[in-house]
Amino acid sequence: MNTIEQLTAEKLLKIKAVKLQPSNPFTWASGWKSPIYCDNRKLMSYPAIRNFIKVEFARIILEKYPQTEAIAGVATGAIAPAALVADMLGLPFVYIRSTPKDHGLENLIEGDLKPRQKVVVIEDLVSTGHSSLKAVEAIRRNGSDVLALLAVFTYDFPVARENMEKARVELITLCNYDAILGEALRTDYIDESELETLQDWRKDPENWNKRNQ
Numbered sequence: 001m002n003t004i005e006q007l008t009a010e011k012l013l014k015i016k017a018v019k020l021q022p023s024n025p026f027t028w029a030s031g032w033k034s035p036i037y038c039d040n041r042k043l044m045s046y047p048a049i050r051n052f053i054k055v056e057f058a059r060i061i062l063e064k065y066p067q068t069e070a071i072a073g074v075a076t077g078a079i080a081p082a083a084l085v086a087d088m089l090g091l092p093f094v095y096i097r098s099t100p101k102d103h104g105l106e107n108l109i110e111g112d113l114k115p116r117q118k119v120v121v122i123e124d125l126v127s128t129g130h131s132s133l134k135a136v137e138a139i140r141r142n143g144s145d146v147l148a149l150l151a152v153f154t155y156d157f158p159v160a161r162e163n164m165e166k167a168r169v170e171l172i173t174l175c176n177y178d179a180i181l182g183e184a185l186r187t188d189y190i191d192e193s194e195l196e197t198l199q200d201w202r203k204d205p206e207n208w209n210k211r212n213q
Contacts, residue, residue: 003179004056004174004175005174005175005176005179006179006182006183007052008052008053008056008152008153008174008175008179009175009179009180009182009183009184010183011043011046011049011052012038012040012043012152012153012175012180013180013183013184013187013189015042015043015045015046015049016042017038017039017040017042017043018036018037018038018153018180019036019037019038020035020036020180020184020189020190020194020198021035021036021037022035022190022194022197022198023194025209032205032206032208032209033208033209034201034205034208035194035197035198035201036155036177036180036198036201038125038153038155040077040124040125040152040153041076041077041124043081043124043152044080044081050080050081050084053081053084053152053174054081054084054085054088055088056174057081057085057122057150057174058085058088058089060150060172061085061089061120061150062089064148064172065118065120065147065148067118067147068089068091068118068119068120068147069091069092069117069118069119070086070091070092070093070094070113070114070117070118070119070120070144071083071085071086071089071091071092071093071094071119071120071122072093072094072095072096072109072113072119072120072121072122072135072139073093073094073095073096073121073122074095074096074121074122074123074124074131074132074135075095075096075097075098077123077124077125078095078122078123078124078151079095081122081124081152082095082122083095085122092111092112092113092117093111094109094110094111094112094113095109095110095111096108096109096110096121096134096135096138096139097109097110098131098134108138109138109139109142113139113142113144114144115142115143115144116143116144116145117144117145118144118145118147119139119144119145119146119147120146120147120148120149120150121135121136121139121146121148121149121150122149122150122151123135123149123150123151123152124151124152124153125151125152125153125154126149126151126153126154126155126160126171126173127154127155127157127160128157128159128160128163129157129159129160129163129164129171130163132149132151133163133164133167133169136149136167136169137167146169147170148169148170148171148172149164149169149170149171149172150171150172150173150174151171151172151173151174152173152174152175153173153174153175153176153180154171154173154175154176154177155176155177155202155205156176156177156178156202157202157205177202181195181198181199
């Protein structure tokens with residue numbers, strides 16, 4: 001039986017939300033060279049897939065965090081899936097900006113989040129975890145309690161795990177880097193030699209391209 005990680009990997013690769021190019025690396029906004037690129041905003045264009053993501057997030061919340069009182073999406077990629085989950089569960093929804101508005105009330109949290117509410121945060125992608133944890137901190141400053149951070153995909157960098165542990169945040173993802181590589185290998189998207197390159201990148205992504213020049 002396929003696991004949720006495998007099923008999600010299959011869907012992300014099928015619609016090219018995740019692309020692998022070991023021989024022609026992408027350049028991230030950070031300047032890092034990477035053999036993988038993830039754009040989970042594409043998920044919302046495919047009704048069956050966005051429904052799958054919504055249902056799986058909702059299942060996790062009902063099973064593990066039944067005390068949840070609000071759903072928060074991290075702007076901008078997780079706003080839509082988080083709103084779908086909140087609607088399915090009949091819960092209040094807010095979203096967290098990356099920076100405060102430069103006018104009006106200068107809100108970081110958009111919506112009506114009450115102090116002491118128990119919140120599950122939804123993210124589309126976790127790399128180092130910094131942007132996700134900024135959202136978590138904004139919610140905590142509001143006086144609310146973050147139960148967990150749920151994400152569609154993580155590169156599973158060691159630094160991300162360390163950051164989550166330091167912030168005392170439980171991270172649960174539908175898919176991860178190993179699941180993507182396993183599915184890509186199974187479907188001949190990549191071969192064994194490319195698999196080695198992709199595994200090597202995750203060990204030290206910041207310096208990977210320098211070592212391979």
